[in-house]
Amino acid sequence: MRVLLFLAALLCSLPSFAASRCDVDVPTQVAELDDVHLAYQSIGRDSDPALLLVMGLGGQLIHWPDEVVVALCQQGFRVIRYDNRDVGLSTWVQAPPSPNLTYEVLRYKIGLPVSAPYSLTDMAQDALGLMDALHVQQFHVLGASMGGMIAQHLADMAPRRVESLTLIMTSSGAPGLPMPSPALLQLLARRGAPDRQTALEQQADLLAALGSPEVKDDRQMLLHQAAVSYDRAFNPEGVKRQILAILAEPSRVELLNRLRVPTLVVHGTADPLLPVMHGIHVAAHIQGSQLKLIPGLAHRFQEAFKAPLLAAVLPYLREHREDASHVAQL
Numbered sequence: 001m002r003v004l005l006f007l008a009a010l011l012c013s014l015p016s017f018a019a020s021r022c023d024v025d026v027p028t029q030v031a032e033l034d035d036v037h038l039a040y041q042s043i044g045r046d047s048d049p050a051l052l053l054v055m056g057l058g059g060q061l062i063h064w065p066d067e068v069v070v071a072l073c074q075q076g077f078r079v080i081r082y083d084n085r086d087v088g089l090s091t092w093v094q095a096p097p098s099p100n101l102t103y104e105v106l107r108y109k110i111g112l113p114v115s116a117p118y119s120l121t122d123m124a125q126d127a128l129g130l131m132d133a134l135h136v137q138q139f140h141v142l143g144a145s146m147g148g149m150i151a152q153h154l155a156d157m158a159p160r161r162v163e164s165l166t167l168i169m170t171s172s173g174a175p176g177l178p179m180p181s182p183a184l185l186q187l188l189a190r191r192g193a194p195d196r197q198t199a200l201e202q203q204a205d206l207l208a209a210l211g212s213p214e215v216k217d218d219r220q221m222l223l224h225q226a227a228v229s230y231d232r233a234f235n236p237e238g239v240k241r242q243i244l245a246i247l248a249e250p251s252r253v254e255l256l257n258r259l260r261v262p263t264l265v266v267h268g269t270a271d272p273l274l275p276v277m278h279g280i281h282v283a284a285h286i287q288g289s290q291l292k293l294i295p296g297l298a299h300r301f302q303e304a305f306k307a308p309l310l311a312a313v314l315p316y317l318r319e320h321r322e323d324a325s326h327v328a329q330l
Helices: 002-021 066-073 101-109 120-133 146-157 182-189 196-210 219-232 236-247 253-258 277-284 303-329
Strands: 029-032 036-043 050-054 078-082 139-144 162-168 263-268 290-294
Touching: 029 120, 036 066, 036 120, 050 066, 050 120, 050 146, 066 078, 066 303, 078 120, 101 236, 120 146, 120 236, 139 146, 139 303, 146 162, 146 236, 146 253, 162 303, 182 196, 196 219, 263 277, 263 303, 277 290, 290 303
Parallel strands: 050 078, 050 139, 139 162, 162 263, 263 290
Antiparallel strands: 029 036, 036 078
């Protein structure tokens, strides 16, 4: 009888145990690396296979939607999300000087080299340093936008440590690919704001422009999202430096051609910043990669597209987590 009662109690507690294992309200911790201190969260059991999330330009770890993080964790992953250098709560040991963004963008437009305080390779080294600090030897990587570019470098730098690569709404950086509209680029580069309300309005404008034409955004919701980001951390100079790191980056086609990491590329057909050919081009240059195009998806994690994104990503990650677990047991 006691055994039956114990089993019944155990079964009743399983759902709550799964929920607590994937609790996104864990404390934000700091990994102190040589050049930067990276703020991060680890969701899930330390013993589970690790999945590193790498965010895009100006994005903070909170910009990975909580429900997406929970869904990834419930697949059996330890999900690690962090603030890239220069954004969020990640700090510099010694901050580099502020760049002249207008001057460097002009050089980029006329084909001259761009000077940047650091490179995307440096940012990939940050990610690798974070995993070293957490004593994680092997891990899966999911990168979005600029985070996908960083993830490409990460897989190239540590091919034996990266067990799978998932690239969302990103690019190879090759010349000749479609460019975003000048109006969108202007919104992206608009970083000066004299006060909080102006900064929120600017961010809401940018979020709206990055959204899908199939979805009508609620302005108050966009302002709320901008406020949450602003109140956690506001560092427009850091975003400028990240922009320069992207502009200074040469084409990654040769890098992609030598990758032998299992890769899934996911891209939206309505992406206004990196039009769909960017994703197609990435997949075409990674041997054995899979490509999934999502109709209507733009360059944001909008509510209407969370389910299609998860439907594209979860089976792939589950397959490679199980493959890695099988190999570990051999």
